[in-house]
Amino acid sequence: MNQTQSFIQSNRDRFLEELLDLLRIPSISADKAYSEHVHKTADVIADKLKRIGIETVEICQTAGYPIVYGEKIVDPALPTVLVYGHYDVQPADPLELWTSPPFEPVIKKTDIHPEGAIFARGACDDKGQMYMHVKAVEAMIASNELPCNVKFMIEGEEEVGSPNLAIFVKENVEKLKADIILVSDTGMLANDVPSITTGLRGLSYVEVEVTGPNRDLHSGLYGGCVANPINILTQMIASLHDENNRITIPGFYDKVVELSDEERAEMAKAPFSLEKYCKALDIREVHGEKGYSTPERGSIRPTLDVNGIWGGYTGEGAKTVIASKAFAKISMRLVPDQNPDEITALFKTHFESIAPASVRVAVHPHHGGEASVTPIDSIGYKAASLAYEQTFGKKPIPVRSGGSIPIVAMFEKVLGLKTIMMGFGLDSDAIHSPNEHYGVFNYFKGIETIPYFYKHFTELNK
Amino acid sequence: MNQTQSFIQSNRDRFLEELLDLLRIPSISADKAYSEHVHKTADVIADKLKRIGIETVEICQTAGYPIVYGEKIVDPALPTVLVYGHYDVQPADPLELWTSPPFEPVIKKTDIHPEGAIFARGACDDKGQMYMHVKAVEAMIASNELPCNVKFMIEGEEEVGSPNLAIFVKENVEKLKADIILVSDTGMLANDVPSITTGLRGLSYVEVEVTGPNRDLHSGLYGGCVANPINILTQMIASLHDENNRITIPGFYDKVVELSDEERAEMAKAPFSLEKYCKALDIREVHGEKGYSTPERGSIRPTLDVNGIWGGYTGEGAKTVIASKAFAKISMRLVPDQNPDEITALFKTHFESIAPASVRVAVHPHHGGEASVTPIDSIGYKAASLAYEQTFGKKPIPVRSGGSIPIVAMFEKVLGLKTIMMGFGLDSDAIHSPNEHYGVFNYFKGIETIPYFYKHFTELNK
Structure with a gap:
């Protein structure tokens, strides 16, 4: 050559x-x-x-x-x-x-x-x-x-x-x-x-839509009386992780291939400085699933992240409105042997099941990959x-x-x-x-x- | 005349x-x-x-x-x-x-x-x-x-x-x-x-900003490793209400004037149809503080509503990003004798206190009123x-x-x-x-x- x-x-x-x-x-x-x-x-x-x-x-x-x-x-x-x-x-x-x-x-x-x-x-x-x-x-x-x-x-x-x-x-x-x-x-x-x-890692990507009242409402007249789709959406999303930062969707981890201690020890040999990592991102602390190191969290473990969220008034100043709808884009990174279609279905079933009767929820799958x-x-x-x-x-x-x-x-x-x-x-x-x-x-x-x-x-x- | x-x-x-x-x-x-x-x-x-x-x-x-x-x-x-x-x-x-x-x-x-x-x-x-x-x-x-x-x-x-x-x-x-x-x-x-x-009702209106990493990140490379400001914001907002839909900010209800049973009975005489109310808004159920009727929730009880939320990718299609920042506009309706400045201060202190060390939080008061x-x-x-x-x-x-x-x-x-x-x-x-x-x-x-x-x-x- x-x-x-x-x-x-x-x-x-x-x-x-x-x-x-x-x-x-x-x-x-x-x-x-x-x-x-x-x-x-x-x-x-x-x-x-x-x-x-x-x-x-x-x-x-x-x-x-x-x-x-x-x-x-x-x-x-x-x-x-x-x-x-x-x-x-x-x-x-x-x-x-x-x-x-x-x-x-x-x-x-x-x-x-x-x-x-x-x-x-x-x-x-x-x-x-x-x-x-x-x-x-x-x-x-x-x-x-x-x-x-x-x-x-x-x-x-x-x-x-x-x-x-x-x-x-x-x-x-x-x-x-x-x-x-x-x-x-x-x-x-x-x-x-x-x-x-x-x-x-594989991927499952969904967009969720929470609908409350049929129109935007004045938050003074209706505040406290009707479900606010944004508040409900935050509660639903928050509930997708438990206190150990594990994902709460039933069945989510069922097919996850757990690495052996030997494999994890081998992985841990790759150079990694938590201090440099935090410094590069200007964060005081990392955040992730309990029981795993940062390189593990980012490679051999599945995740759930909100990639975008929006609803209500987002312009300059203050508007006292209760939005009719709130939205989020949510992606899950998957590991062997999680199947993206299965995970998307689990997400949809779970997300719909946790919606209170005061709102309606729609889950739109975007795309996935193994x-x-x-x-x-x-x-x-x-x-x-x-x-x-x-x-x-x-x-x-x-x-x-x-x-x-x-x-x-x-x-x-x-x-x-x-x-x-x-x-x-x-x-x-x-x-x-x-x-x-x-x-x-x-x-x-x-x-x-x-x-x-x-x-x-x-x-x-x- | x-x-x-x-x-x-x-x-x-x-x-x-x-x-x-x-x-x-x-x-x-x-x-x-x-x-x-x-x-x-x-x-x-x-x-x-x-x-x-x-x-x-x-x-x-x-x-x-x-x-x-x-x-x-x-x-x-x-x-x-x-x-x-x-x-x-x-x-x-x-x-x-x-x-x-x-x-x-x-x-x-x-x-x-x-x-x-x-x-x-x-x-x-x-x-x-x-x-x-x-x-x-x-x-x-x-x-x-x-x-x-x-x-x-x-x-x-x-x-x-x-x-x-x-x-x-x-x-x-x-x-x-x-x-x-x-x-x-x-x-x-x-x-x-x-x-x-x-x-x-009075009003306290704030804008909150949650900052995670110093730049938007690829959710594949960093997902699961760093605090996602949107996920954290949803958790923080969700935690502001308890299971009875009461606001969890310490001291929030301290000065609320509770109405007597007589006053509440008098109020209840005003014409109100829950069925018509739900039908007009196309909702299956109302949602609010336990122990109070809908008209009470909307008049004599204080509330906390997100009026707007935004962060990450909100355009067409899918983007696998972890946003650096997430924002929300939050308003609280107040009742006698809640002081808006006091409530705003209570909110700020509480919201800052519940932020995990993996993010930074800023609370910007907008305006208030008694x-x-x-x-x-x-x-x-x-x-x-x-x-x-x-x-x-x-x-x-x-x-x-x-x-x-x-x-x-x-x-x-x-x-x-x-x-x-x-x-x-x-x-x-x-x-x-x-x-x-x-x-x-x-x-x-x-x-x-x-x-x-x-x-x-x-x-x-x-």
């Missing part, structure tokens, strides 16, 4: 500029107002794939945003790597907290990124990380060093739960035939502590580990992450393929938050590391 | 048109964007007072919106009625629930208002009710039947807690010298069940009662209302004057809600009844 690495070094400026251009398109999939931009991004990705030498490129229409597919078959007898990524991004609000506009990428130095980091929505999640693969493959093709076949499947609905990806995958099992799936949509422990994500685990003795993991060792000079640590890429479980079910999560982001990159950024170091380290994965994966498969 | 009544009858169309014009100005005091309109409304009121023959009219500047003052002194030896009202209105949102635009008044018939009702923000609260006084005084002056002196004090900040009125009143004790204060900013039981408000009671054996009450008897053909029922006009207690303290609350609105008028309206019957019944109050009040004072 020497030619490939030289090619990367001599094209650094262009590789960076291309990413910045991609980040300028506000491809927010959750908000229909940005539809045109999401579509445009798909076109740009397809064009990029063509330009680097991917022979077959298609923009595959779905009921939602299209999936960009591409493939280059070097030799059908060789292994095939299927790259998955997404070109859509999270909404950027609250906009006022961004120090520079979310879709005008700029490179700024930070303590963690002395070489500079690219500040923009999607810089890390996932345009930056997805585009590393495009550039790594470009470098291998241009250097005549692509050792195996490669397929790309880049979607535009990951941030809204990939509602159409499973349909596409099921309808294209033959086309997507491969030996391994490669994804960069996770993080690593630190720039000098490389790690590979071997586990992901948890997944990648074995560290697999060829895919070993190839990735060797690749990191080559570029970082040290072995990566296998880590179970708290995030969810629900489609990883779906890939395994439908395609029978394991996914290797070579994430180069950092927890501090503020993905899904204002001021999302991605280290320039990380971007290029990814581009440099990926070709070695192709090399080792091909060799280990011989 | 025969000439006066004839004058009213022959000017009905004009009186109605003038109110509609007034309702077209969006004088929302809570939102600075409407500042120009609030000021314009003050100018219009001042102009109207001049046109009806009020001799001295001033637009008195304050630190906020101006107070329109006017007086007509018939004879210093005669009693003086001081009319208070407000020309500002509540915000109109949620706009999408209005069946016609809030500032384009239209007259529509309803079951309760077969003669039609004026649909517009401020129709009842308080432009419609305030303007009845302007028109009633016009009729008396035009008919040469004004039996005593009259002063007007119409403010533009009632809906934001009258922050500058007390200052104005304190600085103008001599100017505001009067024998009684007359206010129409309340309601009556029904169009065929006239009533006079003899008690008002509860008040008007004795039914006073000359003012008797004059009002006689006036209603004359126009409705039956004695009005004295009623303690759940609403708050905090300034009524302030008037008593600073000016030593009792306030008579001749309200002509109905509970169903949807004040502070979408589709606020005011019966055409009620508007004119008010204009017709007010002159008789002047007559009887002057006579009873002889």
Whole structure:
């Protein structure tokens, strides 16, 4: 891969500029107002794939945003790597907290990124990380060093739960035939502590609506007389955790796989400083399920968080109103072997059951996904580990992450393929938050590391 | 008052048109964007007072919106009625629930208002009710039947807690010298069940802010590890009521005046149908403090309601975020002898004390006001009662209302004057809600009844 690495070094400026251009398109999939931009991004990705030498490129229409597919078959007898990524991004609000506009990428130095980091929505999640693969493959093709076949499947609905990806995958099992799936949509422990994500949490996401009186009421005339939907909603949500911060939904923990003491001891070896953690977030204390450490709470334990709540008067000043309705968006992170559909059903049944007769409650499921685990003795993991060792000079640590890429479980079910999560982001990159950024170091380290994965994966498969 | 009544009858169309014009100005005091309109409304009121023959009219500047003052002194030896009202209105949102635009008044018939009702923000609260006084005084002056002196004090900040009125009143004790204060900013039981408000609840209004991590976080990476400010806020709010729906703030009930069994029995005589009440609001059950009836809960008992709550992602679709902050607006309705400053202080201390160490909490007091009671054996009450008897053909029922006009207690303290609350609105008028309206019957019944109050009040004072 020497030619490939030289090619990367001599094209650094262009590789960076291309990413910045991609980040300028506000491809927010959750908000229909940005539809045109999401579509445009798909076109740009397809064009990029063509330009680097991917022979077959298609923009595959779905009921939602299209999936960009591409493939280059070097030799059908060789292994095939299927790259998955997404070109859509999270909404950027609250906009006022961004120090520079979310879709005008700029490179700024930070303590963690002395070489500079690219500040923009999607810089890390996932345009930056997805585009590393495009550039790594470009470098291998241009250097005549692509050792195996490669397929790309880049979607535009990951941030809204990939509602159409499973349909596409099921309808294209033959086309997507491969030996391994490669994804960069996770993080690593630190720039000098490389790690590979071997586990992901699942997700169940619901929106709840509590309705009291049929119209907003004057809180003086009706206060104390009727159920206030906001007060009731707070009581219902509060009751979802007990005093040990365990979730109270009956049956919620029934299928949770408990780790052995040995496994927990192994996990505890990963470097973690509670003091630094609190300092970075400016909190005095952490908060979570009794009996588990913070890294455990964030990876091997299921959670329930309110992601949004609203109701009544939220403008300037004071309004003495009892709202007719109150709403919340609630997500639950799941662990093996919790089934998201089952958990959503348990939530709905429980939430409806705890509603007092003075209100009506509706639970609308948004989307879900199963948890997944990648074995560290697999060829895919070993190839990735060797690749990191080559570029970082040290072995990566296998880590179970708290995030969810629900489609990883779906890939395994439908395609029978394991996914290797070579994430180069950092927890501090503020993905899904204002001021999302991605280290320039990380971007290029990814581009440099990926070709070695192709090399080792091909060799280990011989 | 025969000439006066004839004058009213022959000017009905004009009186109605003038109110509609007034309702077209969006004088929302809570939102600075409407500042120009609030000021314009003050100018219009001042102009109207001049046109009806009020001799001295001033637009008195304050630190906020101006107070329109006017007086007509018939004879210093005669009693003086001081009319208070407000020309500002509540915000109109949620706009999408209005069946016609809030500032384009239209007259529509309803079951309760077969003669039609004026649909517009401020129709009842308080432009419609305030303007009845302007028109009633016009009729008396035009008919040469004004039996005593009259002063007007119409403010533009009632809906934001009258922050500058007390200052104005304190600085103008001599100017505001009067024998009684007359206010129409309340309601009556029904169009065929006239009533006079003899008690008002006080108010304490706060905004709370819960801060967790220093930035929005990805709920996958941090979910379960850090305190989610929204979850914590729901727990804190939920804990403010116990299982009997009593407020748990220590000391909250200490000064509450408990009514005797006799007083409660007297109250229970007012017509009230729980079935109709629930049906009108489309609720299956009422909800409130154990041991009290619905009318009691809404008048003689203090309450705590969330008037607004917000935090995290509230847009379309799903966003897996842990918000850095969560907010709520909370108001407490108070009864004699609860002191709003004391209650606000008790709330603040308690709310801060129940915050877990994993978050920071800020409590910002908005405004408050004391509860008040008007004795039914006073000359003012008797004059009002006689006036209603004359126009409705039956004695009005004295009623303690759940609403708050905090300034009524302030008037008593600073000016030593009792306030008579001749309200002509109905509970169903949807004040502070979408589709606020005011019966055409009620508007004119008010204009017709007010002159008789002047007559009887002057006579009873002889």
